Amino acid sequence: MPTTTIEETSYTPQGRFLLEIIYDGSGYSGWQIQPHRVAVQEVMQKTLTRLYGGKSIHLIGSSRTDAGVHALGFAASYLYPDFPRIPAEKVMAALNRLMPSDIRIASIREVPMEFHTRYDALGKAYTYVLNLGADSPFTARYSWRPGRPLDPEKIKEGAKHLVGTYDFSSFVVERSLIDDAVRTIYRIDVQQFGQYLCVTFVGNGFLYKMIRCLMGTLEAVGAGKILPEKVAVIRDAKDRTKAPETAPPHGLFLDKVFFDPAERESFRLTGVPFFR
Amino acid sequence: MPTTTIEETSYTPQGRFLLEIIYDGSGYSGWQIQPHRVAVQEVMQKTLTRLYGGKSIHLIGSSRTDAGVHALGFAASYLYPDFPRIPAEKVMAALNRLMPSDIRIASIREVPMEFHTRYDALGKAYTYVLNLGADSPFTARYSWRPGRPLDPEKIKEGAKHLVGTYDFSSFVVERSLIDDAVRTIYRIDVQQFGQYLCVTFVGNGFLYKMIRCLMGTLEAVGAGKILPEKVAVIRDAKDRTKAPETAPPHGLFLDKVFFDPAERESFRLTGVPFFR
Numbered sequence: 249m250p251t252t253t254i255e256e257t258s259y260t261p262q263g264r265f266l267l268e269i270i271y272d273g274s275g276y277s278g279w280q281i282q283p284h285r286v287a288v289q290e291v292m293q294k295t296l297t298r299l300y301g302g303k304s305i306h307l308i309g310s311s312r313t314d315a316g317v318h319a320l321g322f323a324a325s326y327l328y329p330d331f332p333r334i335p336a337e338k339v340m341a342a343l344n345r346l347m348p349s350d351i352r353i354a355s356i357r358e359v360p361m362e363f364h365t366r367y368d369a370l371g372k373a374y375t376y377v378l379n380l381g382a383d384s385p386f387t388a389r390y391s392w393r394p395g396r397p398l399d400p401e402k403i404k405e406g407a408k409h410l411v412g413t414y415d416f417s418s419f420v421v422e423r424s425l426i427d428d429a430v431r432t433i434y435r436i437d438v439q440q441f442g443q444y445l446c447v448t449f450v451g452n453g454f455l456y457k458m459i460r461c462l463m464g465t466l467e468a469v470g471a472g473k474i475l476p477e478k479v480a481v482i483r484d485a486k487d488r489t490k491a492p493e494t495a496p497p498h499g500l501f502l503d504k505v506f507f508d509p510a511e512r513e514s515f516r517l518t519g520v521p522f523f524r
Numbered sequence: 525m526p527t528t529t530i531e532e533t534s535y536t537p538q539g540r541f542l543l544e545i546i547y548d549g550s551g552y553s554g555w556q557i558q559p560h561r562v563a564v565q566e567v568m569q570k571t572l573t574r575l576y577g578g579k580s581i582h583l584i585g586s587s588r589t590d591a592g593v594h595a596l597g598f599a600a601s602y603l604y605p606d607f608p609r610i611p612a613e614k615v616m617a618a619l620n621r622l623m624p625s626d627i628r629i630a631s632i633r634e635v636p637m638e639f640h641t642r643y644d645a646l647g648k649a650y651t652y653v654l655n656l657g658a659d660s661p662f663t664a665r666y667s668w669r670p671g672r673p674l675d676p677e678k679i680k681e682g683a684k685h686l687v688g689t690y691d692f693s694s695f696v697v698e699r700s701l702i703d704d705a706v707r708t709i710y711r712i713d714v715q716q717f718g719q720y721l722c723v724t725f726v727g728n729g730f731l732y733k734m735i736r737c738l739m740g741t742l743e744a745v746g747a748g749k750i751l752p753e754k755v756a757v758i759r760d761a762k763d764r765t766k767a768p769e770t771a772p773p774h775g776l777f778l779d780k781v782f783f784d785p786a787e788r789e790s791f792r793l794t795g796v797p798f799f800r
Binding site for chain 2: 270271272318344349350351352381382383384385386387388389390442443520521522523
């Protein structure tokens, strides 16, 4: 067996808890701690540190999420100390009581100490929500209303050219910061619930702002500005300047991080993510 | 015909527009201008004044709404000047472009100059939203989750004792400030949409915090703390101290202000107010 190094803690770790986190990203800089803005990670770590009597708790998240992006199943784990010993369900109840109402823990479970939230993930599902109907103050933070008519059938057609294993360099921001832009998209589901069109991307991993870049292109396809077949041309150009504008962050939801292949296969969105 | 006095303006009024307004009350002190907090009225008046080239526009609202209360059909009207002359649909488009995304105009129409938004209203519909399921960061601002199991059938039973013409002194805050607490509730509809229980009150008018007081009582009935029949006893006591706590503001929506009896009769909620 290979040697596994786990992160350092200021206490002797006794085990690891994996949390599934729901949050409204409207008020945050995203998951990751950034200067001058409040991050979801920061709020959670402060609450955990308080819960463990001042022991400094560090969360390892499954990814960064941009400012304004929401989550229904963000994954983060931490090494818990031997003292105070708090059972999983009590940690979840305490976090849900102490944190602001825009962050909630959906589940918690014990995982091996050497588990890594990022490296052990087998993929993720993201949903981008488009509002095809009237503007609403209640869903403006959770959907993008492009303001021009969109044809869902054209979006479905265009999306077909994005399923598979490709170099997604045309759909990434700051390409120079990453070595390899090859990723696999297993499935793109386009479903309409009332006036909301939900585009769900299931893949092995996504590049920086990749879904928002893909969505910007699919929106242009839906609006008839680009033919569906043109998506393959943009994809093969491996050049960001060939693709339309990036879609705004507030329509995007991280649905789920998969640690099990069966779960990745069976995942289906059953309604608009912000309404359940 | 009786003489009608209309409010004074710093310009010669040429007509009156009636607006139907949707807003997310989370970030406001309510409709009415209050010191130290931003009111929906203030945001709208500033935008209208800007639109009319600095002419000071005053809106007459159909009611006050408390801080945190939302609206799907708040009514407000104003006297418009002769210059600049802006057609109704252009006023609506401009307001929707210039105002923050948590306030939207749903409709606009010309009404007689002597029309009064408050005195000419024939009634109102309000919906209170209870979350009977899991907590959600996306609906926490738009529903109340009492945190104890509620039986919708008991709430329906209890609500029957509130339909009719009564002195509602048991369900008002600051009773001493009003002359007369007699109001008529025409109908109370209790409908469940997914995990949300919507209680819709249609009446000729409502007292200060009346729906929130009624809802506090119905929640206690739903939780089994008070028998449904007890609602009639509390009602007849005409004493606020006999009723349970007032429900929080964030679950409350002003659905509609009625200026037409047929509209009042036919009004039905067809889904959770914040999701359409």
